[in-house]
Every structure is written in C-alpha cells, then in structure tokens.
Amino acid sequence: MSDTPDKTQDRLYQDLARSLMEELASGRYPIGARLPAERELATSYNVSRPTVREAIIALEVQGLVEVKVGSGAYVRRLPGKEDLPGFNITAFELTEARLLFEGEAAALAATQASDEELDGIERLVEAIARENQQADGAEKSDREFHLAIARATRNTAIYNAIEHLWDLRATSPEAALLHEKARSANIKPVVDEHTAVLTALRNRDPGAARAAMRAHLAQVIDSLLFATEERAIEEARRTAQAKRARYQSAP
Amino acid sequence: MSDTPDKTQDRLYQDLARSLMEELASGRYPIGARLPAERELATSYNVSRPTVREAIIALEVQGLVEVKVGSGAYVRRLPGKEDLPGFNITAFELTEARLLFEGEAAALAATQASDEELDGIERLVEAIARENQQADGAEKSDREFHLAIARATRNTAIYNAIEHLWDLRATSPEAALLHEKARSANIKPVVDEHTAVLTALRNRDPGAARAAMRAHLAQVIDSLLFATEERAIEEARRTAQAKRARYQSAP
DNA sequence: CAAGAGAATTGGTAAGACCAAAAGGAAATG
DNA sequence: CATTTCCTTTTGGTCTTACCAATTCTCTTG
CATH class of the missing domain: 1.20.120.530 (GntR ligand-binding domain-like)
Structure with missing residues (x-):
C-alpha cells in the first residue's frame, strides 16, 4: 500500500482535458471564445474524435465550456486552481x-x-x-x-x-x-x-x-x-x- | 427570447447520465457497487457504447463513480439534489x-x-x-x-x-x-x-x-x-x- | 490444494460513416 | 438596393466496427 493505493491511470481524455484547461487558463481562449472544432482538435492533438468529445464533455460538466450543436464549444468561465487535478487543502x-x-x-x-x-x-x-x-x-x-x-x-x-x-x-x-x-x-x-x-x-x-x-x-x-x-x-x-x-x- | 434564451438541446449522453444518477439515487447501486459493463448499458439503454462512455465520464468528473480499467465503473458517492440538472439557487x-x-x-x-x-x-x-x-x-x-x-x-x-x-x-x-x-x-x-x-x-x-x-x-x-x-x-x-x-x- | 497459464471480460482508443442543426453566402424577390 | 429565401458548408451528435491493454476468471497442472 503506497500513499495512493488505487490510482487509476490511463484515461487519455483526462490528459486532453487538462491541456485544454491550461489553454483556457493561459488566456488564449477568453470567455465567450469558440474552441476549435472537434475534428481540428483531434488532428492537432493526434487523438481520435471520440477522445476529444470525452475531454470536452469533461469541461462541460465542470461548467467551463458550453457546447452548442452545429456551432461549437464556447468558453463559459475560466478555470481556477481548484479545477486542476491534485488540488489539495490542508x-x-x-x-x-x-x-x-x-x-x-x-x-x-x-x-x-x-x-x-x-x-x-x-x-x-x-x-x-x-x-x-x-x-x-x-x-x-x-x-x-x-x-x-x-x-x-x-x-x-x-x-x-x-x-x-x-x-x-x-x-x-x-x-x-x-x-x-x-x-x-x-x-x-x-x-x-x-x-x-x-x-x-x-x-x-x-x-x-x-x-x-x-x-x-x-x-x-x-x-x-x-x-x-x-x-x-x-x-x-x-x-x-x-x-x-x-x-x-x-x- | 423566452425565459431561457439559449437552451442547448440534444446531448443524448446527458439523458443517460441523468438516468444513471437516478439509479444511483434509488439505491440500486450502493457505494462500492459496480455498474454494468459499458456494452451491457449500451444494449439495455439502446444507445451506442461511445454514448455510454460519455455519460460515465460525466459521472466520473462529478466524482460519482470511479472507473477502473479492465474492471468496471464503481460507485464512489451517491448523488444529492445539487448534482441533478436544473439545480438553481435563489x-x-x-x-x-x-x-x-x-x-x-x-x-x-x-x-x-x-x-x-x-x-x-x-x-x-x-x-x-x-x-x-x-x-x-x-x-x-x-x-x-x-x-x-x-x-x-x-x-x-x-x-x-x-x-x-x-x-x-x-x-x-x-x-x-x-x-x-x-x-x-x-x-x-x-x-x-x-x-x-x-x-x-x-x-x-x-x-x-x-x-x-x-x-x-x-x-x-x-x-x-x-x-x-x-x-x-x-x-x-x-x-x-x-x-x-x-x-x-x-x- | 495451490499455482500458473490461457481464455474471457472489460475498459481505452481509433477510424469511418451518416444525420441534424447551425452558419454563411448566393440567388431570387420586393 | 434591401430583404428574404434557399442551398451549401461547417460542426456537433451518434452509431458501428475493430483492435489493444488491463483485469478477472477458469481450468489445467504440479
């Protein structure tokens, strides 16, 4: 038993979601901006479209982006440090x-x-x-x-x-x-x-x-x-x- | 312009996620229990496996379940009313x-x-x-x-x-x-x-x-x-x- | 009976295809 | 010339199939 007994690894979508959150935090996509299309993200990040969809859904559930059918994913709010993984409080x-x-x-x-x-x-x-x-x-x-x-x-x-x-x-x-x-x-x-x-x-x-x-x-x-x-x-x-x-x- | 100007519809995964949350709330799957396999859920709910994956990811991001590779999705905590959509505060x-x-x-x-x-x-x-x-x-x-x-x-x-x-x-x-x-x-x-x-x-x-x-x-x-x-x-x-x-x- | 190897199960990811909604522009219309 | 209409393109939504990797189960074997 280590400090983190059952860490579940893999989950490629989480890596992509984290990358996207960092992009948001960097100010590259301000509030209201539209994220690149799923197909573009898939090619630029070298992953499949389902993976991109999963990552965007992760952001959507956290209220970071809003997805509009046929239009795109728009930034709803910018992530704080409490959104990033590994956020611990004493x-x-x-x-x-x-x-x-x-x-x-x-x-x-x-x-x-x-x-x-x-x-x-x-x-x-x-x-x-x-x-x-x-x-x-x-x-x-x-x-x-x-x-x-x-x-x-x-x-x-x-x-x-x-x-x-x-x-x-x-x-x-x-x-x-x-x-x-x-x-x-x-x-x-x-x-x-x-x-x-x-x-x-x-x-x-x-x-x-x-x-x-x-x-x-x-x-x-x-x-x-x-x-x-x-x-x-x-x-x-x-x-x-x-x-x-x-x-x-x-x- | 109605009361909700830009309601984004569709999103089949959200329906499934809500259904699953209701199942959790009903006590059918207590904490620690394993959810049915993705393929089973897909057939029983008449949706494709990607959709099931998206719904489960939505639950995972909210901390409701934990997914273990090769094993299954396990209940981490039970949903409260603040987890359900349409949760508004005055x-x-x-x-x-x-x-x-x-x-x-x-x-x-x-x-x-x-x-x-x-x-x-x-x-x-x-x-x-x-x-x-x-x-x-x-x-x-x-x-x-x-x-x-x-x-x-x-x-x-x-x-x-x-x-x-x-x-x-x-x-x-x-x-x-x-x-x-x-x-x-x-x-x-x-x-x-x-x-x-x-x-x-x-x-x-x-x-x-x-x-x-x-x-x-x-x-x-x-x-x-x-x-x-x-x-x-x-x-x-x-x-x-x-x-x-x-x-x-x-x- | 225990241990190990193989099979079955399960999640992870990719690729391709088609549908529906939205957006943009071109053409028809006033 | 402005407006409306319609069509094409773009974009997300979903399904299907396929294969890989981790886990779990099972059955053989010592």
Whole structure:
C-alpha cells in the first residue's frame, strides 16, 4: 500500500482535458471564445474524435465550456486552481473554514429549524454516541449531524457550501488520514460537544449555538494538532535523527 | 427570447447520465457497487457504447463513480439534489450565505491581511467607483474586491468556498438577472460600504470588518427585494390583469 | 490444494460513416 | 438596393466496427 493505493491511470481524455484547461487558463481562449472544432482538435492533438468529445464533455460538466450543436464549444468561465487535478487543502484550513461557516449556520439554524429537524438531529447525536462505542471509527453520523444543521438553515446555498467542504476532505488523502488519526486519539469529548450544540438549538439561542459549534470545531483543530505531532514523531523515528528536531518543533 | 434564451438541446449522453444518477439515487447501486459493463448499458439503454462512455465520464468528473480499467465503473458517492440538472439557487439564498460567510472572512482577513493586500483592495475600491460612473454596469471589480478579501484570510478553503458562491450566481440565470436589475437601480451607496470595509480592515478591527461587510450585503439584499418588486410589476403590466394583484402582493 | 497459464471480460482508443442543426453566402424577390 | 429565401458548408451528435491493454476468471497442472 503506497500513499495512493488505487490510482487509476490511463484515461487519455483526462490528459486532453487538462491541456485544454491550461489553454483556457493561459488566456488564449477568453470567455465567450469558440474552441476549435472537434475534428481540428483531434488532428492537432493526434487523438481520435471520440477522445476529444470525452475531454470536452469533461469541461462541460465542470461548467467551463458550453457546447452548442452545429456551432461549437464556447468558453463559459475560466478555470481556477481548484479545477486542476491534485488540488489539495490542508486539514487545518478546512476545519478553520468549517469553524467560521458552520458556526454561522448553527446560529441561523437556531432560528429556522423545525421541531422535527431538531428531533432528527438528536437521533444523530445518539447515533454518534453508538458509533463511538464500536470504535471501528465510522464518522458517517458525524457528517450527517453537521449537514442536518446546515440543512436546517433552509438555505440551499449554505447547505451546498458546507457539504462541499466535507467533500473536499475526501479529495485530500492527507486531510483524511489526519482526521482518522485524530479521531482514534480523541473520542469521548465530541459527544458532549454535540449535545451542547443541540441544546443551544433547542433553546433557540443563536449565540449559544454559534459558540457551541465553534467550541466543537476548535476542539477538532486541537486534536488535529495533537495528531500532527504524533505523526511527526512517528516519521522522525522512522527517518534519520537529523529530521527529528525539525518535525517536533513544527506545530 | 423566452425565459431561457439559449437552451442547448440534444446531448443524448446527458439523458443517460441523468438516468444513471437516478439509479444511483434509488439505491440500486450502493457505494462500492459496480455498474454494468459499458456494452451491457449500451444494449439495455439502446444507445451506442461511445454514448455510454460519455455519460460515465460525466459521472466520473462529478466524482460519482470511479472507473477502473479492465474492471468496471464503481460507485464512489451517491448523488444529492445539487448534482441533478436544473439545480438553481435563489439570489436571496446566495446573498444570505455570502452575508454570513464573507462577514466571517472579513473578520479573519482583518487579522491576516498584509499591507500589500490592503493596498490592492484599496485599488479595487477605486476601480469600483470608476466603473460605477461609467454606468455600463461592469461588476468585475466588485467580484475581485470580495475575492481579494477572501484571499487575504490566507485560507484556501475559505477562498474556494466564497468563489464558489460567486460562480453559482452565473449558473442561475434568474439570480444573474435580478442582480443586474438591482445594480442599475442602486449604485452610489456601494462605494461608501466598500470603503467602510476597507477602513475596518486597515484598523485591524475584526468586529468592525464583520459588521461593515454584513451591512454591505444586507444592503444588497434590500436592493434585491426592491428589484424583485420592480420585476413583479413589470411582468404584471405585460401579462393579463388577472395576474396583476398576485405578482404585486408577492414580496 | 495451490499455482500458473490461457481464455474471457472489460475498459481505452481509433477510424469511418451518416444525420441534424447551425452558419454563411448566393440567388431570387420586393 | 434591401430583404428574404434557399442551398451549401461547417460542426456537433451518434452509431458501428475493430483492435489493444488491463483485469478477472477458469481450468489445467504440479
């Protein structure tokens, strides 16, 4: 098992899609411009037309281009670095963002959530407690708990953004690993923190909900720091002594 | 010109992709399950294999499935309603989310931004003032202003999320239209609001930065409300009298 | 029973063909 | 001369066939 256990290779269309995205990023094709015809791209890139079609569809699904039948593919927006493969975010950045955003979401949810939604959240808190006892580390209910609160804001944009942050964790192997390690080292407290959030929601107290959610995620950041130290020490043991001091001093 | 001026039709692969997503949502293929082979899907859906490939690539780009060469396509995650086409977010939801998130981002930026970044933000405020005088309604600098603040948080996840919210506006024709209308009706105030945010940032005052940004976006929401009423009246004039009262009473 | 070689399955890509929509220009028309 | 109409060209949409490569299955073999 390497760092990336099951990397799926091949996929020629991905190479072409990446090349085209770089062309877009270079400014060669500004917004509104038309890309060369599929047949032209096929010959210039030495691939078949189906491959070109696949690449363009990849861009289309990401909202980068718009294909008009009989006319061509037109640039819709320019790619940012988050569109490029290998885009990773630190677990700390992710959790800091969640601290801010989910704190506000909890505050809003305190004023918007229905009693039924609060009941559902309470069941999720219980589910989290059960999962923690099993110790096989399922964080599914944890995710659902946070997303249920986001949903209770009745604001699709907020829910969408917070769900996006959770998904980002999965795209970053490092972040996922760190979270897993943090979870195994620190289990009990999260139950109390979750119930604190729920209580604030039931009391319809936005400020308390925000504070409880922030406290919870601040605790997560702490455990991430702890796990980072652990990981650093592990690596230091495994590698040369020279690296040891450096990793231990890193927060 | 109808409500959707340039709807691109056809695209058989999209129909198939949607069908497959519905299959995933139905639970028929749980996470980790393998989809039928491309050739099987082609025959069962009465399409060609290239079309099946295109549909699967659409799912792959969205992170719904993972394709393993020589093995098959495996379910990676289940689709939510935000994955389905026709997913639109209200301009109000969008701005409410921005009010909460960008408020926090401004507060964080007040403690993190470098002097150079603040200078850059100041230049953007000036650019916004210039664009407003031209009255041809370019909101490019406005976007840059908000994104510069998000970037000043030094947190990629926060920047990414806020940029995502801005991009969502483009995907929703209704939201874009409403914003355009709101802009044309209400120009002057935004300059003062932007300078207020900048001043708070320069003073390194997180609370003031949050408050200024929230005030600014609250103002945007107000102008959206105003524009909504305008639009309602316009439509009412254009359509039958019977509809008139109904639209006018809608907030 | 285990290990290895071969066959079957599956995705990856190419090439060619034909259809339908769109765009551009030429000809007919007012 | 301007406008409209129609036809040709371009372009994307889809299908079919074919072959290659990676994987998986199966059956033989020691």
